[in-house]
Amino acid sequence: MPHKAKGQFSFFNLEERLEKIHELNSFLPRLNTLVNWETFRYQLNKVREKERLSNAGRPSFDVVLMFKVLILKSLYNLSDEMTELMIRDRISFMEFLGLTFADTVPDAKTIWLFAEQLKELGLERKLFEQFEKELVRQGFAAKGGHLVDGSFVEVPKQRNTKEENEQIKNGEVPETISENPHVLAQKDMDARWTKKNDVSYYGYKDHVLADEKFKLIREYDVTDASVHDSVPFVDLVPEKPQKKNQPVYADSAYVGEDIDKTLKKRGYKPQICEKGFRNHPLTDEQKESNRLKSKVRCRVEHIFGAMKNRCRDEVLRTIGIARATFWIGLRNLTYNMSRFVSLKRPKKLKAKCPQPVH
Numbered sequence: 001m002p003h004k005a006k007g008q009f010s011f012f013n014l015e016e017r018l019e020k021i022h023e024l025n026s027f028l029p030r031l032n033t034l035v036n037w038e039t040f041r042y043q044l045n046k047v048r049e050k051e052r053l054s055n056a057g058r059p060s061f062d063v064v065l066m067f068k069v070l071i072l073k074s075l076y077n078l079s080d081e082m083t084e085l086m087i088r089d090r091i092s093f094m095e096f097l098g099l100t101f102a103d104t105v106p107d108a109k110t111i112w113l114f115a116e117q118l119k120e121l122g123l124e125r126k127l128f129e130q131f132e133k134e135l136v137r138q139g140f141a142a143k144g145g146h147l148v149d150g151s152f153v154e155v156p157k158q159r160n161t162k163e164e165n166e167q168i169k170n171g172e173v174p175e176t177i178s179e180n181p182h183v184l185a186q187k188d189m190d191a192r193w194t195k196k197n198d199v200s201y202y203g204y205k206d207h208v209l210a211d212e213k214f215k216l217i218r219e220y221d222v223t224d225a226s227v228h229d230s231v232p233f234v235d236l237v238p239e240k241p242q243k244k245n246q247p248v249y250a251d252s253a254y255v256g257e258d259i260d261k262t263l264k265k266r267g268y269k270p271q272i273c274e275k276g277f278r279n280h281p282l283t284d285e286q287k288e289s290n291r292l293k294s295k296v297r298c299r300v301e302h303i304f305g306a307m308k309n310r311c312r313d314e315v316l317r318t319i320g321i322a323r324a325t326f327w328i329g330l331r332n333l334t335y336n337m338s339r340f341v342s343l344k345r346p347k348k349l350k351a352k353c354p355q356p357v358h
Contacts, residue, residue, distance in 0.1 A: 014091070021092050028096045030341050037064050039134055043126045047117040061106050066114045067127075068097055069106055073115075074327065074334045075310065079317065080108035119322060124329035128220075131333055135216060140343060144212035145247035145271065147300035148236055148254065150229040151307075153316050153328055155191050155203040165193075190321035192226035201225050203316065204324045208332065209236040210300050212249070216339055217303065217332045222325040229253040234262050245269040249297040252290075273297070307335050 022029050044063035072093060073083040087093045087105050099105065106114075118124060135141070158165075164174040168189055177184050191203045205227060209219040221232040233254055248268045252275040263270045273290045276282040282290070308314050318324050 017091060018095060025092075027338075027341065028092050030345070031337060032096050034341055034344050035131075035337055036134060037068065040064060040067055040127055040130055043123055043130060044118075046121055046123065047114065061110065061114075065097055065099075066106060066111075069111055070115055070118075070330060071334055071337065072096065073111065074330045075338070077310070077314075080111045083111055084108045115326065119326040124326045124333070128329055128333045128336075131336055132218065135336070135340065138340075138344075140214050140216060140340070142211035142216070142218050142242070143214070145249055145296060146218075146237060146268075147210040147212055147297060148208070148233055148248065148250045149210075149297075149300040149304070150205045150207040150253075151304040152194075152196075152201040152225055153204045153206050153324065154201055154225075154314060155188055155316050155318065155324065157202050158188060158191070160187075186319065188319045190224060190324070192224040194225040204321065204328065205229075206304075206328050206332065207232045207236060208300070208303065210303055212247075212296060212299060214339070214343060215299050215303055216336050220329065220332050222321070222328045224321065230256060230259060233259055237263065237266070237268070239266060241267045247271045247296075249293055249300075251294075251297060271296070303335065303339075306338070307331060310338070 041064055044067055047063060048060065069083065069087070072078070072086070073080070076086075078086060084105065084107050087097065087099070094100070118127075160168065160174075160177075164176065167174045169192070173184070173189065177187055193200060193202050195201070203225050205223050205225050207221045207223065207229065208217045210217050219236050219238075221236060223232060230253060233250070237248060244267055246268055247270075248263055249271045250273070252273045254272050255275050260270050260272070271293045273293050274282060274286050276286075316324060316327055318327055
């Protein structure tokens with residue numbers, strides 16, 4: 001026989017429950033309080049400009065509320081359906097969104113549609129840039145050296161034949177796929193295979209520029225996984241350094257005379273780890289130099305580590321580079337928000353990092 005709860009759930013019970021939640025994990029309350037969500041409203045309102053002029057039907061959800069829903073979805077790497085369920089199920093999610101038990105919760109279709117509207121307008125980049133302005137205003141302007149690196153973002157693997165993969169690689173749509181619109185809708189024609197250290201990856205890459213002092217992402221680019229790290233490097237680094245000989249750190253994947261010359265021409269000091277070759281191994285001096293560079297460069301690895309630690313399921317469940325670009329951009333923004341909360345915490349208070357949703 002199922003256990004029967006005693007009494008009724010009152011307002012005071014809810015307050016007591018929230019107090020305990022905040023005590024165990026203060027991250028979401030601090031994120032909610034520290035981020036000025038209203039600064040995003042101007043950009044977010046653009047999704048409403050093309051909507052119908054008729055007043056018929058259910059009123060649209062507030063754009064800032066919907067944006068916060070997407071932040072939760074990105075923060076915990078949830079599907080649209082699971083995001084809806086967690087909002088309905090978790091008191092902490094409802095409090096973060098400012099919803100009560102009497103309020104209507106956005107369903108999975110509404111969440112998907114709002115993300116699609118933002119994607120169509122390319123607003124993830126503008127929202128990222130808007131938060132960068134807020135970071136500068138709050139005293140977290142980029143300082144010290146620049147850190148550049150790329151990380152694989154995998155998507156569900158496609159079960160294609162060797163011939164189909166070759167056609168897709170050449171920018172063609174295989175006839176076996178194009179003949180069936182249902183199959184075509186589920187095929188990612190933009191993702192690519194690549195191999196690193198004898199490990200195969202399928203999907204995209206998140207190329208980021210971070211700052212040495214605060215470990216915040218300042219710029220990013222999204223490509224398919226086959227694009228070499230060095231390709232977007234020059235575009236990520238600002239045209240002008242903040243000071244003469246500002247260092248730019250990167251691993252040996254970025255070694256190259258062209259990159260070195262470009263950085264020096266702009267006024268930067270390249271701090272790129274050197275690579276040994278057959279019959280030309282690194283000298284002890286070069287190894288020591290690489291060790292010193294790596295002590296700083298590794299801070300960018302902390303960024304990717306934090307992002308992957310937060311999302312236990314690292315696979316990005318989207319199709320096509322447009323959606324991948326949107327969600328990777330939102331992940332980068334979400335990381336910056338999380339890092340901002342960490343940087344703003346009182347010295348005696350350690351706000352726990354967001355834990356994966358089970």
